[in-house]
Amino acid sequence: AQSVAQPEDQVNVAEGNPLTVKCTYSVSGNPYLFWYVQYPNRGLQFLLKYITGDNLVKGSYGFEAEFNKSQTSFHLKKPSALVSDSALYFCAVRTAHTGRRALTFGSGTRLQVQP
Amino acid sequence: EPEVTQTPSHQVTQMGQEVILRCVPISNHLYFYWYRQILGQKVEFLVSFYNNEISEKSEIFDDQFSVERPDGSNFTLKIRSTKLEDSAMYFCASSDTSGTQETQYFGPGTRLLVL
Numbered sequence: 001a002q003s004v005a006q007p008e009d010q011v012n013v014a015e016g017n018p019l020t021v022k023c024t025y026s027v028s029g030n031p032y033l034f035w036y037v038q039y040p041n042r043g044l045q046f047l048l049k050y051i052t053g054d055n056l057v058k059g060s061y062g063f064e065a066e067f068n069k070s071q072t073s074f075h076l077k078k079p080s081a082l083v084s085d086s087a088l089y090f091c092a093v094r095t096a097h098t099g100r101r102a103l104t105f106g107s108g109t110r111l112q113v114q115p
Numbered sequence: 116e117p118e119v120t121q122t123p124s125h126q127v128t129q130m131g132q133e134v135i136l137r138c139v140p141i142s143n144h145l146y147f148y149w150y151r152q153i154l155g156q157k158v159e160f161l162v163s164f165y166n167n168e169i170s171e172k173s174e175i176f177d178d179q180f181s182v183e184r185p186d187g188s189n190f191t192l193k194i195r196s197t198k199l200e201d202s203a204m205y206f207c208a209s210s211d212t213s214g215t216q217e218t219q220y221f222g223p224g225t226r227l228l229v230l
Contacts, residue, residue: 033179034218034219036221039141041122041223042223043119043206043221043223043224044158044206044221046218046219046220046221046222049218090158094160099170100171101146101148101150101163101170101171101210101217101219102160102163102171102173103150103158103160103219104160105157105158105159106157107156107157108157112184
């Protein structure tokens with residue numbers, strides 16, 4: 001079985017400061033890891049993914065995430081937060097097995113960026 | 116930029132009634148998915164669909180659920196006899212078939228309320 005843990009329900013950060021949203025995962029075999037963002041009354045918007053290769057992946061809106069295999073983590077980061085980054089962030093994992101594409105999501109972390 | 120669309124945005128129904136939720140996936144995508152999110156809970160995988168058949172389903176996707184691709188553009192989720200616990204946000208997603216690394220793109224969701 002695969003699972004994702006997002007240990008923080010909410011992260012508060014001041015505008016201009018760096019932000020980190022934490023994610024750890026469990027999956028059989030190699031993981032494919034994803035971050036999605038959800039704005040109020042909107043769907044899940046893809047931010048970035050790790051499939052293979054470079055452990056640091058860059059995505060939309062200046063976000064990046066670092067894959068750490070030994071710690072089974074995939075934390076989302078941004079060097080300088082914007083008020084407009086305030087939203088609900090979901091980490092998701094799936095196995096690299098070709099026949100199984102189901103994503104397992106974490107419970108989400110609400111990011112609040114204060115002006 | 117192509118998007119997944121879903122209709123209706125909101126649906127209210129009486130317990131025991133049938134509902135059909137509709138989705139138009141991104142046009143060149145061949146994998147389709149349904150997920151749901153009960154209020155305050157995680158996003159959960161229901162089913163994936165490829166080449167006119169179910170390729171994977173979760174334990175949630177029991178006999179009261181069915182999916183169909185009735186034409187070249189729509190993808191539907193039918194709940195035959197709704198229960199109170201079916202109240203949730205239902206998300207449709209689609210992905211292409213570029214290897215197995217494809218990203219799932221989500222629609223805005225249909226909020227279903229069963230009374």
